[in-house]
Amino acid sequence: MSQSRTPFTLPFFTAAALRRRVTWLIRIRWLAIVVFGIGIALGCYFPAIHVQCKALVLILIGLVLVNAIYILLRDYVIRQHKDYLINLIVIQMVGDLLILTVLIHFTGGIESPLYFFYLFHIITAAVIFPGTRPYGFAGLAVILYTTLLGTEWLGVLPHFNFYEGVDITRYTEIVVFTWLIFLMTIFLSTYLAKNVTDRYRRVRTRLEFTNRRLQELNRAKTNFLRVSSHELKAPISTIQSTLAVIHDILHDQVDDRVLDMAARSMKKTEEMIALLNDLSDLTYGDLRRAGEFVETDLRELVQEVLQDEKITASAHHITLDAEMPKSPVKLVCDPDAIRKVLRNLVTNGVRYTPESGSVLIRLMDASDEILLEVRDTGIGIAASDLKKIFHEFYRTPQAKSVSSAGSGLGLAIVERLVDEHGGYVTVESIVDQGSTFQVHFPKEIVP
Amino acid sequence: MADNKKKILIIDDDIDLVEAMRVTLESVGYIVIDAQEGTRGMEKLRQEKPDLVLLDVMMAHLDEGFQLAYQIRSEEAIKDTPVVILTAVGNQTGFTFDPHKDEDFLPVQAFLEKPVSPRDLIDTVREYVRA
Structure with a gap:
């Protein structure tokens, strides 16, 4: 599959677009924090759900702090190093994947239903980044999740049960099976999300291209109008001048009917000149220097x-x-x-x-x-x-x-x-x- | 006496317009000579020493008339000849010349916008040269 390298810089990686993206991510994270808070309250309230409430509250506080730091970083980067905006996005997204992995650990590792949330990050990456970077994020998610499952399975990290009395880490085949499904889900989602956004980018690029082309054509049209109104004006001016000489200068050499005809013709040429002047006025703004x-x-x-x-x-x-x-x-x-x-x-x-x-x-x-x-x-x-x-x-x-x-x-x-x-x-x-x-x-x- | 008649040089590539202006100016007693382009116009200026030049701004090149105006001002023998610019530029580019404002930039006496009415032509020429 050949990948065209051309104009993906267009509307996506402008400083303004990146700034909007950074702000967007921060806002979404506030929303996630609120939902997370509600989740902790509910999870700790229902006895059937086993989660590490203290750890989760600490993570929540940490997340609030991190998001506040992102805001400060964003303002700093916008003022000082606009080029680093894209790095700021990458930092945020990597950070989010790490925090999510920690969260999954404290909500039951392989038993935690939170691994679905990796999908949000993967889709976000596909929306934001063109090229192969989304696969990089998918890879990172897989590595983090695999590491978590592996260390819990090996007993390097403690395992917290999510369900009462069930410890899935002891069934190796279930761990491997879940892991495989996870792997497929992550990469397929990345592929699908990328497919949609790439198509969107292509359409947008084409639209931009068409739009520029239309502007060029419009300019050519305007130029044509301007030139032709000028070219027409010169001969009509001469006709007007010639008729005026008959009417104003040679009037004693011709009879009144000729004068009348000359006057009528002059009236028409005057109207025509006015029309041509209007036409060039109409095209005037387009060609005026700024x-x-x-x-x-x-x-x-x-x-x-x-x-x-x-x-x-x-x-x-x-x-x-x-x-x-x-x-x-x-x-x-x-x-x-x-x-x-x-x-x-x-x-x-x-x-x-x-x-x-x-x-x-x-x-x-x-x-x-x-x-x-x-x-x-x-x-x-x-x-x-x-x-x-x-x-x-x-x-x-x-x-x-x-x-x-x-x-x-x-x-x-x-x-x-x-x-x-x-x-x-x-x-x-x-x-x-x-x-x-x-x-x-x-x-x-x-x- | 023919010697007393004042001589007007028209430099314009539209010979029909030249003809119309010739009839107009001759009717009030001027002698009219003409040239269709700049080089020939400069020759006639040097040889015949007209009392006024009517100069079309747009001939072969966009600014041939303007160039010519500067050239006239730079030659000692003819530099005091009054120059009147004929223009259709005003409405075409949207900027208009104001002789009072632009004379510092362009060394000419007046501007006449085409189509020029016989009355305006005579009045303008008379302002600088009495027949």
Whole structure:
């Protein structure tokens, strides 16, 4: 059987995974200690069960101490020698096997039913360790148990009866038979547990691999979109410029019908350029270099967008205003992205609000988040459309009837850029009364 | 008199765009010469000493235009020629040039984003060269 050596380091032996394992073992041991305590109480209460109560209580106390030491060791190793985490796991597991063997001795040696507990350790080893190490633990369990049985049989160690008046150690064939069964159980269990966990590891490795591959493909797709939107933009820009020359410069040399046709064509090329710009915005976050986040006073961005969009708004007889706190509203962000977010929301507000309506930008600095709100008195969005408007290329039927311009990408871009800042967008709307978009930025950005 | 007419050099590999800009600038009295790539552009700069250069940033190489801008500034005879950069970069990479902010880094007078409207083109050129 060929064993592939490759990527088993993946999710299993990272420092974080090992730390979790160590903690897991310690927790399970506390649980075992509780169960053990109850077991001692019961075992010593029923006269039919013969156990060495004093010795067991001492073992219990010892186990509590050992587990406490493991906690201290864990904290020390995590602080000083992360590489030793795996050794700490091995130490704990070997220690557990030793303690269990001592426990079996004091509960009747070969007669003790506690030898079943070796199985827990074997399965735990198979879960934690890839490769052949689980067989090592199985071997150790067998050696310990064999030594115990052997020394009791030889009389080197005293034998404590578990059952009243029965001493199985005197029947050699029963000892050997029990020992053989034990041997088979231990190794078969290791094999089975390893088989399951190895398969799980393979699946996980494959998933990880597939996931990376998908990410690569997604990147390629994004890159394709970006390049093609750019490549398309260049010729369309030239068409636009050429039409503009006919319309603006050569207008006295052509008749009005030609001018009208040029104007119509220009309107379409403008829409197309806007669409291509939106497409490249949509792919923008993916390709941006990291570390372009700077602390920014959002009031300045609001002010900027307000100035720029006021012209369009007043041309449509729409009041555009902003309400902001007096003190700076600082956010660590990519100012270009936030400007784009705000601009998209305000453009939408203005575009879909009838004459003499209003669009209000509000910036609020709450204790745990920064809130950027754009409220309009426009056509509104039907409840059934509220989710869809964030989908790429989706435009509501009302939006289409109001304006042919608009790529249906604006809100997808908004959501995307806000998401990159760890924030989220909410929207409330009543048809024919208006919409309110709220952008929530958490104050602590978790990278 | 033809001698008084100011000369504009357009360096851009899109000859159709060059044509559109030529018609625009000639309509307001400039003389327009052009080059499709950087080396030829530098030759024309040296020979014809234009009053302003319109420079496309992205020709054969991604930053050919930028390289050219530095080269112009480093040659004594032509280093004072105003340079206006034509760009479609802004929306493509997501970062926009701000001439007021970036002039320390890039020795040019202005940026014009494609598609350039005839009005903007004329206004920008007039800002640096009176026809």
